[in-house]
Amino acid sequence: MKRSAAGSLLFLSLLLLAPVAGAVEMDVHAGIYSINKFLDYAMDEHPSVDGSIYGAAVLLGERDAVTQHRFSLDFVSADGQGKWRKDNDSGDGKVEIGMTALTYAALFNIGPSWPVNPYIGIGAGVAYISADASSTGTKTDSVSAKVWIPAIVVPVGIRAKLGDRITLAVEGGFLDGLYVTGNLRFAF
DSSP: OOHHHHHHHHHHHHHHHHHHHSOEEEEEEEEEEEOHHHHHHHOSBOOOOEEEEEEEEEEESOTTSSEEEEEEEEEEEEEEEEEEEETTEEEEEEEEEEEEEEEEEEEEESSTTSSEEEEEEEEEEEEEEEEEEEEEESSOEEEEEEEEEEEEEEEEEEEEEOSSSEEEEEEEEEESSEEEEEEEEEEO
16 A cells, blocks of 8 residues: 555544544654664664654544544654674674554553543554665675565553643654654644
8 A cells, every 4th residue: 555545544534433533633743763672682783773753643532531542654764784693693784674654553541631641552553664684794685675564553651731722742662663752632
């Protein structure tokens, strides 16, 4: 699915669900992203592979409800360059990763009527990964891949209501890698 098709599908889904939900919030977010913890398990030594994440989401459900439903479109760009080592193989390498993810997550607000409250969530979706890796050393190799994979999302955050229509949030979690974002939400 191309980006425009994914966006159209998301918009159509929201139009169908919005009258039932009772409230809609638009969320824009940006932050940092990393896959280093996962590379720690796969390699003895590796370059740091991190970058940025940004996206937009629509939240359905009352802001003061315990449960909200979030549909999110996220873009990730991460890269790294440096020494790598696995067992007896070693060398220098370069990695570039791009990811586009379309996910749904159920968010559970703890103390939703409080002016500042924490939340947790769980969800899933689909992600398109584009990756390029090259290395020199005991083995000289270059690999490129473009593939669709399942996306798992586990957000944990804290939100602060600044008024009737604006909310700020700081969120960390897992989206096929680790992320931390700042979120700005507008209620309709």
